[in-house]
Amino acid sequence: MTGATTGRLREISRRTALGALGAGIVGATVASWPRLSGSDIPGRGDNSLSIAIMGTAADAAARQRAIDAFTRLHPDIRVKVQAIQAVDWKDFFTKILTMVAAGTPPDVVYVATEGAQLFADKLAHPLDEYLRRDAADMAEFFDDVHPSLVEAFMYKGSLFQLPMDWNAANMYYNTTAFAQAGLERPADDWTNVDFRNSLAAMRKARPSDFTPYYWTNRLFGGVVPWLYANDTSFLKETRSTGGDWLWDSFYAKDPSRGLRSGGYQWLEPNADDPRVFETFDYLRGLVKDGLGVRPEEGGGSSLVGLFASNRIGTTPAGGYWVQGLHEAGMKENDYDVAFFPKWRTQRHQFGTAGYAIMKTAKDKDAAWEWIKFSSSREAMELIFPNPVTTPARRSMVNEALYSGKGPAHWKVFYDTLDKFPTTGPIPAPPQQAAVETALMKNVSLAVSGDERQLKQALESMQRDLELALRRQS
Amino acid sequence: MSTTTPRRDRAKQAKPATTQTLKPATPGTSQTASGRHSQRWLAWIFLAPTILGMGLFTLVPIVASVVLAFFRWDIISAPTFVGFDNFAEVVQDPTVRVSFLNTIVFVIVAVAFQLGLALALAVMVQEKMPAWLRTFFRSAFFFPLILSAASVSIFMRYLFNEQFGVVNWFLSFAGIPAVPWLTTPGGSAAVVILVYVWQNFGFSFLLFIGGLASIPAETYEAASLDGATGWRKHTYVTLPLLSPTTLLASVMAIISALQVFDQPYVLTRGGPGDSTRTAVMVIFESAFQRLEFGQASAIGVILTLIIMAITAAQFRLSKRFVFYQ
Structure with missing residues (x-):
């Protein structure tokens, strides 16, 4: 018994000694090494x-x-x-x-x-x-x-x-669909009411297999351009001080110098603003009357193809679309671009x-x-x-860039900034991902049901935005 | 403790045999012992890459994620110890609660459909079809599983588009108005389940095919002699003898369904509202969109505990419902 125990102890102690030595070497190496990262992989950490x-x-x-x-x-x-x-x-x-x-x-x-x-x-x-x-x-x-x-x-x-x-969220339209509905090119200051009437005319002219207004549920080109046009947003927009060094150095003579700041701030949610409700209610009306689609979350990747197939009357997009439409086979006169419709303002959204x-x-x-x-x-x-x-x-942004590809009124792209100097960026605070999720997840519900569902969706949006902005702040 | 005892027993058993056969040659004994010793080292050397890989890429991340659940960390700043705060916040978060509820409902419905469909098709293919057609269907039903879930979901997103999708186009021939598949809570949940089941039932199908093939023909012959007809044979022979396979298929299907991510993420992004948001989606959003790695880990720990509890319950219940031949 004693001998066996001694033998086992001797065996264990040898193993233990070897194991301890190995563990010690590994431990000491790990402890003395600075944090290993991907750049430690040979070939990754070059100086380029x-x-x-x-x-x-x-x-x-x-x-x-x-x-x-x-x-x-x-x-x-x-x-x-x-x-x-x-x-x-x-x-x-x-x-x-x-x-x-x-x-x-x-x-x-x-x-x-x-x-x-x-x-x-x-x-x-x-x-x-x-x-x-x-x-x-x-x-x-x-x-x-x-x-x-x-x-x-x-x-x-x-x-x-x-x-x-x-890119600003301007309004693209199918010229053939407009012509079939007896519509002229929209005026620069067309309103949200004019826009709705145009959609109704297109729906009347092409009752099936056609969507007068196609839009997606995302931060750019979704509900936000409509909120901006209605002089509101889903986040309260303020500006920080500072930045005069830059404006005085480079834009001292610019007519909009007085508007400039140290940057945008979005610190509080604003989904409970009555104008937000009004905007969503307008879009809900378009969906309810078959003039606009219920927007899918994300989306956008298939939009160029759908627009090029002449099955969409209008959709918000920017100059980034031109090459895609050209490659999809649209001729320069098949479509055109207009300013986003006016509501309380004609402030556009850009990214x-x-x-x-x-x-x-x-x-x-x-x-x-x-x-x-x-x-x-x-x-x-x-x-x-x-x-x-x-x-x-x-x-x-000149004739040469758009020649042979369209749209005829390509000047709309840069004129958006010149004619509407309050045009603002996509609301994107540091918590952008959480804020975007909070917005997107409630948009479909807000525009898909009755007024009660809209109210609930906006209440939910307000709560989600509060939570999103509180995080990481 | 438990590992040393058998080794000691083996040593005791081996010693007399060695002594008897190699009595005159004492060096032979020491050669065998050193041979066994070197064999043991050789085994460790061969096992080392796997153990190292498992340790580095499985064990360490598991331990790290459990530890991370007690910290607040946004990748960029240094982590801060917050105790159980992450768990408390996660439990109070309505989105997390809804996503877990969605996941449970999804598991119940999707797994029921997946197993039901797989079993029905397996029985049909195994019993009613000629061998060449059986081979074809085995491959055909398994095929969706080898496709990328993200690619399938993108494809399905086009098919189920309300305005321009092929599904609504076909339905229009039957006079059915366009269904808002992906923009209403009910429609989007239905599509997510449908796409998931379509892509995953092939695995359960193969398990059932294997299970059916292993049931001895004599059992059916005996049942026939006893007067059992087709349906009774299924009820009293096939289903009981297939129960070990059913247990395996259900355990695997439930574990997989509890981790559903690709299909709802690509098809609906969890919407409309939170109607298709799942537990793993919330982990992803917490970690990589909100940069709350601690909270993401806390949700992961909770999900792991739920998976372990459900699996344990399944095995416990299996003692009553699973019959081994």
Whole structure:
């Protein structure tokens, strides 16, 4: 018994000793090693400037000419573009956050309005110091870009991105459907009542297999343009102070200088505003009378094809549609674009996008050089050779860009900013994803049932928005 | 404790045999012992990659997610210990509660349809069809399972579009007005269940096919001699003898259905309202959209406990309802 115990003890102690030694080595290695991340994988942590854009490998390849031009100017900076496929901007930001969590954040990210404040609040580095330093070089850019687009990237008095492209929610219409219904091109100041009458006329002319108004349930082009036109929103919009350094440097003589601020703020929900109810009730009426569809959540990907198949009368969209419609076979006279209808105001909704430097960027100076180069006319012409979006530079929105593709009234795109200077960005606070979910999940219910269901949906929206804004604040 | 006892027993049993056969050659004994020792090391060496992989990619993430449930963490800032706050907030969150309720309802309806359909088709294919056709249907019914759930859901989204979808186009021939499949709570729930069942019943179908094939023909012959007809044979022979397969199929179907995500996320994004929002969707939204990784982990822990409880209950109940041959 004693001998057996001694033998077993000797065996166990040897194993224990070996195990303890192994565990000790592993433990000591782990403890002494800085946090392992994706960049520790051989080949990942090189010194090139990594730029993340939303899109496919083809989109990354399309930027190659711009990269080549940049490399000629800055041979010491290696640029690597990562195209990240995503359903929408929310999905794209999710993937960027995953890269951050994995320890492989890109140095520069192409961020749209939907994520501008999320990045400004948590992830991005302000451009202020660079703009002050290179003010003389940048003056030409700001001369060519509307200040509303720049203001969308101001956050608490600092500028985090330069707008590269943008799109307003204008109203596309099918010219054949309008003609069949005996309708003329809408006036620039057509109203929501005129709009409804136009839909009714189209419905009368084409009773089946045709949708006079097709819209989707999302942050851009969904219910928000109607809320803006009715001089309200689902979030209370305020402005922060600051930013005078930028406005005084670059927009001192602009007629809208007095309107400019240190950036938009959306701190409180506003779904209980009577005008929000009124707006939803208007849309509910369109659905109820068969003039507009019940919007699906998300959607939008199939919209170009549906519009090009001549089965949609009107839909809100921006300049980004032109190339898609052209490729889908629409001739330039088959469709046209008008301003969004007027209600209490004719304030439009827009979204813009530009590069943000990440706080974690290894070489922020190199990142700024990329942004500065990308904002040049030369680079923007290389990046946007076709009307896949509206370039931020006014001088690039010209006849040549739309020639042979339409629409006839392409000037509507940039005139939206000039004629309606209060036109504002998509409401997207740092809690954008939660806010968007809170909005979207209640829209379908709000416009699908009776007045009681609408009230319940807006109450639910108000609660969800309160919760969304409270989180992370 | 439990592992040392058998090893000791084995050692006791082995010792006399070695002593008897290799009595004159004492070195032989030590060779066998060292051989066994090196075999043990060899086994560990071969097992090491799997153990390491399981440890790194399964065990560590499980432990990490449980630990994370007690922290507030947004990826960007340092995590803060918050005790049970995440669990308290999750329990009070109406969206989380609704999503769990939706998930339970989904599991009940979807699993019932999945198993019912799979069983019916398996019996039909196994008993009524010639061998060549049986082979075809086995592959055909399994085929949807190998497709990407996201791709299938995108495709189905087009089919069920209210205005332009093929489903409503076909229904229009029967005089049925356009059904708002994806924009009403009832319609969207029905489509999510339909798409899920269509894509997943093939797995249960294959399990049932295997189970049916393993029932001995003599049992049916004996039942026939006793005067049992088709339906009675199914009730008193097929179903009882298939019960172990049914248990396996139901356990797997329930675990899978409790984790449903792709179909509702792509088809409806959880809407309209919260009508198709599921537990895993809320985990995803909490973590990657609201950056509340602690809360997401807390929901994950609760969901895991629910899955474990349901599975344990199934196995406990199986003692009463499952018959082994």
